[in-house]
Amino acid sequence: MKKKLKPLTRSWIMMSALVNADFKLRDQGTFLGFLWTLLHPLIYFIVLYNLFVKWMGPQINNFALYLIIGFVHWNFFSAATTASITCVFRHENYVKSINFPKSILVISSALSSLYIHLLELVVLMVFWLLVKGSVTPKAVLIIPIVILTLYLVISLSFILTTIGVYLLDIARIWGILMNVGLFLTPIFYSMDMLSPGRQKIILLNPMTHIIKASRDILIDGQYPAMPGLIYVFALSSVLLITGIVIFRRSEGLFVERL
Amino acid sequence: MKPVVEARNISKKFNIGSRERQTLFSSIRHTLSGEYPKVELWALKDISLYANKGEMIAVIGPNGSGKTTLFRILGGIMSPTTGTCDVRDEVSCIFELGLGFNPRFTALENVYLYSALHGISRKEVDKILPEIVDFSGVGAFMGAKLSEFSSGMKARLAFATVIQTVKGIILIDEVLSVGDIAFQKKCFAAIEKLLNEGNTILFISHSISGEIKKLCRKALYIDKGNQIAFGNAEDVEKLYIENSVGK
Numbered sequence: 001m002k003k004k005l006k007p008l009t010r011s012w013i014m015m016s017a018l019v020n021a022d023f024k025l026r027d028q029g030t031f032l033g034f035l036w037t038l039l040h041p042l043i044y045f046i047v048l049y050n051l052f053v054k055w056m057g058p059q060i061n062n063f064a065l066y067l068i069i070g071f072v073h074w075n076f077f078s079a080a081t082t083a084s085i086t087c088v089f090r091h092e093n094y095v096k097s098i099n100f101p102k103s104i105l106v107i108s109s110a111l112s113s114l115y116i117h118l119l120e121l122v123v124l125m126v127f128w129l130l131v132k133g134s135v136t137p138k139a140v141l142i143i144p145i146v147i148l149t150l151y152l153v154i155s156l157s158f159i160l161t162t163i164g165v166y167l168l169d170i171a172r173i174w175g176i177l178m179n180v181g182l183f184l185t186p187i188f189y190s191m192d193m194l195s196p197g198r199q200k201i202i203l204l205n206p207m208t209h210i211i212k213a214s215r216d217i218l219i220d221g222q223y224p225a226m227p228g229l230i231y232v233f234a235l236s237s238v239l240l241i242t243g244i245v246i247f248r249r250s251e252g253l254f255v256e257r258l
Numbered sequence: 259m260k261p262v263v264e265a266r267n268i269s270k271k272f273n274i275g276s277r278e279r280q281t282l283f284s285s286i287r288h289t290l291s292g293e294y295p296k297v298e299l300w301a302l303k304d305i306s307l308y309a310n311k312g313e314m315i316a317v318i319g320p321n322g323s324g325k326t327t328l329f330r331i332l333g334g335i336m337s338p339t340t341g342t343c344d345v346r347d348e349v350s351c352i353f354e355l356g357l358g359f360n361p362r363f364t365a366l367e368n369v370y371l372y373s374a375l376h377g378i379s380r381k382e383v384d385k386i387l388p389e390i391v392d393f394s395g396v397g398a399f400m401g402a403k404l405s406e407f408s409s410g411m412k413a414r415l416a417f418a419t420v421i422q423t424v425k426g427i428i429l430i431d432e433v434l435s436v437g438d439i440a441f442q443k444k445c446f447a448a449i450e451k452l453l454n455e456g457n458t459i460l461f462i463s464h465s466i467s468g469e470i471k472k473l474c475r476k477a478l479y480i481d482k483g484n485q486i487a488f489g490n491a492e493d494v495e496k497l498y499i500e501n502s503v504g505k
Binding site: 008010011013014016017018022024025061093094095096097098099100164167168169170173255256 | 272280282285329334335336337351354357358360362363367370371374375376377378379430439471499
């Protein structure tokens with residue numbers, strides 16, 4: 001038993017070191033450095049808020065909070081999946097010089113993005129407190145939502161990482177998809193502004209359900225609607241199985257592609 | 259007792275050209291037209307070697323002879339196209355000195371990071387840290403950023419970390435020649451200690467010089483992927499030198 005656990009511990013040690021180093025390098029490990037990371041969603045938020053508050057404000061309850069919740073979640077999804085495409089290349093030296101399960105790279109890349117996401121969520125919660133002025137215990141439900149988002153991100157990452165090793169321009173393609181996705185997710189508009197046919201398309205987007213659930217919890221103080229979240233879970237599971245199958249078949253060949 | 263490393267008839271083929279990543283359009287074009295830019299290269303052909311526990315073996319040969327590819331296969335980083343490779347102990351690969359070293363981290367942070375890449379926890383590093391510091395001779399500068407180090411200091415720190423953390427079958431790719439004479443002496447003593455503790459060392463070199471000669475009894479000589487000789491280190495090296503000078 002002890003021998004079986006050893007590779008797992010080794011992987012864990014390596015993974016946490018990678019996440020840690022990534023974080024330290026990004027912002028020099030300082031609090032003020034972290035403000036740079038926050039600036040990106042903040043600027044988006046300010047621009048979108050000022051652009052749309054006149055149209056959406058009267059129709060959407062608590063538009064500022066509505067917008068920021070949508071944007072913080074989308075930002076995590078977009079940043080994490082984009083980072084996964086290049087994760088093998090960013091650690092080219094390791095792949096060439098040591099033998100280790102390459103899935104460590106995928107998971108540590110997702111966890112690095114999660115790190116930033118959690119910090120953004122802290123800022124979001126402060127903002128939420130200021131706007132709402134009171135705390136509901138239901139807010140803890142945001143934790144399973146974050147875990148579900150991470151599950152979706154990791155599942156997709158296995159597929160994207162594998163494609164990324166073989167196809168040079170997947171980063172470009174994914175960048176375009178993420179830009180389109182920003183508009184195909186109800187971040188700064190609400191679902192009922194769209195025709196029923198268009199609503200159906202938007203409902204296929206897993207991020208729609210994740211963002212809606214977070215808003216149900218934080219803005220309306222309600223339990224999130226389960227069918228949507230079950231859809232996200234099922235979709236992620238299918239992606240994960242697909243991802244792991246293609247990843248395992250090709251991970252041994254990664255080194256020959258670098 | 260069975261040898262700890264046993265490679266039988268290892269061959270490795272690379273497809274040059276397809277190795278490059280393609281763009282979406284070029285891959286569609288190649289799939290449709292059926293032509294694929296492909297040149298086959300046999301980097302290794304029929305290589306066999308074995309190493310017993312506690313042995314030190316040199317792999318020599320000119321540049322581009324497939325030495326690094328062979329080590330990647332022994333280290334489990336690549337799989338051979340044909341042939342089998344049995345490795346019956348933990349493997350430590352030292353292919354790049356200071357792997358993962360980052361100039362923006364302090365020397366100490368780099369030691370932790372490097373060790374973590376090899377699955378060694380902070381706690382375990384703390385136990386051997388005094389030896390690493392002592393061996394590298396970096397001393398008071400452990401808290402300094404690596405970018406402030408001279409290249410010699412960096413190499414010594416890297417080597418000190420490596421030598422204190424490896425065990426089992428140790429594969430070393432041309433990193434043995436760092437540091438000044440005094441440091442070389444220390445390295446030699448450390449290698450001798452590793453061998454006495456029952457570790458096995460395989461290393462890539464262009465020559466089996468000086469003190470290493472006393473420890474290294476066997477050598478493998480490969481050229482352009484072909485096995486030229488495997489056996490007594492002195493004889494094999496002699497052959498290598500004759501062949502190289504003769505050209």
